[in-house]
Amino acid sequence: MSLVIALDAMGGDNAPGIVIDGAAKALRQSPGLRFLLFGDEGRIAPLLERHPALAAAGELRHTGKAVAPDAKPSQALRQGRDSSMRLAIDAVKTGEAAAAVSAGNTGALMAMAKFVLKTLPGIDRPAIAALLPTRRAPVVMLDLGANVDCGPEHLFQFAVMGEVYARAVLDIAKPRVGILNVGTEEVKGDSVVRSAAALLRDSGLAIDYYGFVEGGDVSEGRVHVVVTDGFTGNVALKITEGTARLFSAALRQAFRSSWRARLGYLLARPALNRMRQRFDPRLYNGAMFLGLNGVVVKSHGGTDAVGFAAAISAAIQLVEQGTNERIIAEMNAAGTGRDSPAGRKVAAS
Amino acid sequence: MSLVIALDAMGGDNAPGIVIDGAAKALRQSPGLRFLLFGDEGRIAPLLERHPALAAAGELRHTGKAVAPDAKPSQALRQGRDSSMRLAIDAVKTGEAAAAVSAGNTGALMAMAKFVLKTLPGIDRPAIAALLPTRRAPVVMLDLGANVDCGPEHLFQFAVMGEVYARAVLDIAKPRVGILNVGTEEVKGDSVVRSAAALLRDSGLAIDYYGFVEGGDVSEGRVHVVVTDGFTGNVALKITEGTARLFSAALRQAFRSSWRARLGYLLARPALNRMRQRFDPRLYNGAMFLGLNGVVVKSHGGTDAVGFAAAISAAIQLVEQGTNERIIAEMNAAGTGRDSPAGRKVAAS
Numbered sequence: 001m002s003l004v005i006a007l008d009a010m011g012g013d014n015a016p017g018i019v020i021d022g023a024a025k026a027l028r029q030s031p032g033l034r035f036l037l038f039g040d041e042g043r044i045a046p047l048l049e050r051h052p053a054l055a056a057a058g059e060l061r062h063t064g065k066a067v068a069p070d071a072k073p074s075q076a077l078r079q080g081r082d083s084s085m086r087l088a089i090d091a092v093k094t095g096e097a098a099a100a101v102s103a104g105n106t107g108a109l110m111a112m113a114k115f116v117l118k119t120l121p122g123i124d125r126p127a128i129a130a131l132l133p134t135r136r137a138p139v140v141m142l143d144l145g146a147n148v149d150c151g152p153e154h155l156f157q158f159a160v161m162g163e164v165y166a167r168a169v170l171d172i173a174k175p176r177v178g179i180l181n182v183g184t185e186e187v188k189g190d191s192v193v194r195s196a197a198a199l200l201r202d203s204g205l206a207i208d209y210y211g212f213v214e215g216g217d218v219s220e221g222r223v224h225v226v227v228t229d230g231f232t233g234n235v236a237l238k239i240t241e242g243t244a245r246l247f248s249a250a251l252r253q254a255f256r257s258s259w260r261a262r263l264g265y266l267l268a269r270p271a272l273n274r275m276r277q278r279f280d281p282r283l284y285n286g287a288m289f290l291g292l293n294g295v296v297v298k299s300h301g302g303t304d305a306v307g308f309a310a311a312i313s314a315a316i317q318l319v320e321q322g323t324n325e326r327i328i329a330e331m332n333a334a335g336t337g338r339d340s341p342a343g344r345k346v347a348a349s
Numbered sequence: 350m351s352l353v354i355a356l357d358a359m360g361g362d363n364a365p366g367i368v369i370d371g372a373a374k375a376l377r378q379s380p381g382l383r384f385l386l387f388g389d390e391g392r393i394a395p396l397l398e399r400h401p402a403l404a405a406a407g408e409l410r411h412t413g414k415a416v417a418p419d420a421k422p423s424q425a426l427r428q429g430r431d432s433s434m435r436l437a438i439d440a441v442k443t444g445e446a447a448a449a450v451s452a453g454n455t456g457a458l459m460a461m462a463k464f465v466l467k468t469l470p471g472i473d474r475p476a477i478a479a480l481l482p483t484r485r486a487p488v489v490m491l492d493l494g495a496n497v498d499c500g501p502e503h504l505f506q507f508a509v510m511g512e513v514y515a516r517a518v519l520d521i522a523k524p525r526v527g528i529l530n531v532g533t534e535e536v537k538g539d540s541v542v543r544s545a546a547a548l549l550r551d552s553g554l555a556i557d558y559y560g561f562v563e564g565g566d567v568s569e570g571r572v573h574v575v576v577t578d579g580f581t582g583n584v585a586l587k588i589t590e591g592t593a594r595l596f597s598a599a600l601r602q603a604f605r606s607s608w609r610a611r612l613g614y615l616l617a618r619p620a621l622n623r624m625r626q627r628f629d630p631r632l633y634n635g636a637m638f639l640g641l642n643g644v645v646v647k648s649h650g651g652t653d654a655v656g657f658a659a660a661i662s663a664a665i666q667l668v669e670q671g672t673n674e675r676i677i678a679e680m681n682a683a684g685t686g687r688d689s690p691a692g693r694k695v696a697a698s
Contacts, residue, residue, distance in 0.1 A: 215586065215589075239565070240564075245565075254617065264613040271609070271613075
């Protein structure tokens with residue numbers, strides 16, 4: 001049976017162009033795929049003419065409504081019932097599609113996905129997870145902004161979800177999990193991170209809990225999963241991206257500053273291009289909404305077709321690896337399923 | 350009258366060598382300076398022989414005790430009364446020195462400085478502030494780790510102190526102040542940042558409050574002062590440093606990956622060296638403990654003489670600019686001095 005992916009064709013700065021081009025690219029990589037394309041027929045149909053294979057593998061479902069990039073989540077929930085974003089999520093709910101991908105408004109996507117799909121048993125709140133480059137293998141970091149206020153039980157749940165996710169997408173048998181803190185000693189930080197560490201140590205789960213990690217440990221690749229609240233995680237992600245941009249801009253400036261530097265750049269260009277590819281943000285595109293009854297992936301709003309195709313690949317991987325089933329199994333093993341007394345105990349601690 | 354700086358000669362990975370070399374360097378830059386050098390005479394005296402000018406401008410006060418790099422703050426407070434670190438702070442308290450500089454244990458230095466010097470009127474908690482490079486002028490960020498749990502009134506106080514500090518060291522007449530958050534809209538974030546924003550807007554102070562900034566705005570230099578709690582600030586600082594290290598390592602690797610790339614590096618080297626100087630972490634060395642009745646500067650533990658000299662320069666600037674007097678004046682103007690009813694109201698809100 002071929003995998004069906006629902007696409008919000010109208011989400012993102014350059015939609016629907018990059019969505020259609022990205023889907024066509026993903027189809028070339030995974031020829032068995034099928035797509036449900038939600039959006040404005042008048043704008044999408046002409047784009048499909050350039051991609052006959054996608055036109056054959058995709059079904060276009062028209063809606064004239066789209067969620068505005070600056071819409072508040074509550075507003076999108078109330079007024080966006082016929083929007084391309086909502087219809088893509090609905091298709092996951094009904095089982096028509098195995099996953100939904102959108103490059104639209106993050107807050108609206110999260111609110112709709114939570115409302116329509118609900119959370120997995122044992123998970124109080126979904127989290128946003130993504131991969132970041134490090135000196136070694138990429139690292140999974142979560143939460144990146146879905147939950148600004150977190151209790152210990154939420155960080156614990158993020159750790160379980162992040163570990164499962166790392167096993168699925170990084171192909172690591174036993175990922176090391178760390179909790180982000182201001183120091184590595186057990187006494188450091190606030191009561192939330194210290195209690196979360198205790199929950200992880202005492203969970204009885206076969207999770208390789210490494211301990212606390214500091215901001216500088218993330219890019220060292222000291223652990224495979226970095227757990228944090230959505231406030232710190234969001235700042236950390238955007239600081240990382242900002243620092244990378246600052247460095248890249250300074251490097252470009254340096255190479256343009258003299259004829260010697262220009263010539264040096266020309267000689268080093270192949271090596272520098274390989275380096276650029278390693279850090280290409282498009283290859284890291286696709287933030288997962290972990291903890292939902294269904295797979296939803298958020299693409300960066302400003303990405304291009306290459307980035308959008310990467311987000312589709314990430315969604316496929318989550319589905320094929322049975323990530324959600326694995327999360328449910330882990331939460332059951334931790335005795336924190338919603339119906340277990342231990343679950344209530346942990347959630348109340 | 351010449352300025353006297355008290356130095357913890359035993360603090361830091363490469364003490365007392367880098368402290369003495371750094372002090373000699375600072376003395377060449379500011380010939381009027383005088384130093385009180387606290388530490389092990391047997392190790393310091395031989396080093397001074399290489400620096401006759403410093404030996405003449407410095408007074409060596411022997412103590413065999415030093416705070417261990419891994420000592421807990423409480424332990425350092427109890428057992429470190431005769432330590433080189435404590436004696437340097439005591440010299441500020443007694444008025445013998447105008448400022449103290451140490452590259453030792455941060456937690457111990459903060460605990461001792463708070464205990465000995467106490468906070469300024471209107472300031473509940475001191476904060477750690479430092480400069481970070483951006484696309485434009487460097488930005489002041491605080492708190493970088495002194496306070497992991499902060500209320501709105503603390504962020505408000507950090508904003509006032511950061512603004513005064515930016516005026517003093519960046520020579521900007523009216524620095525723009527932003528509060529770090531997960532989005533720029535007023536509704537974003539948790540109640541702490543939203544209440545702090547309200548305190549700043551309603552303070553009646555002549556502070557140019559810009560609003561919320563995101564992680565990516567820091568390196569863009571969108572504001573001159575970035576205010577955050579010590580948890581997020583510490584993670585943000587270390588993530589920035591880690592990302593810069595990751596990028597530098599990848600660049601070095603790229604330039605070594607082929608003979609073409611090596612040759613390209615040789616040609617571009619002068620331009621790349623200028624770029625490196627712009628981001629040289631040693632020039633950003635020296636974290637200020639703002640909000641204390643006295644100037645205390647923390648040098649990075651792993652720095653060298655160039656970095657330690659920069660930390661001394663930062664201390665001099667704080668003293669010469671009358672930073673503490675300006676903070677007191679601002680807090681009085683905000684009606685949040687300890688003795689004012691308004692101050693108690695704000696602190697309790």
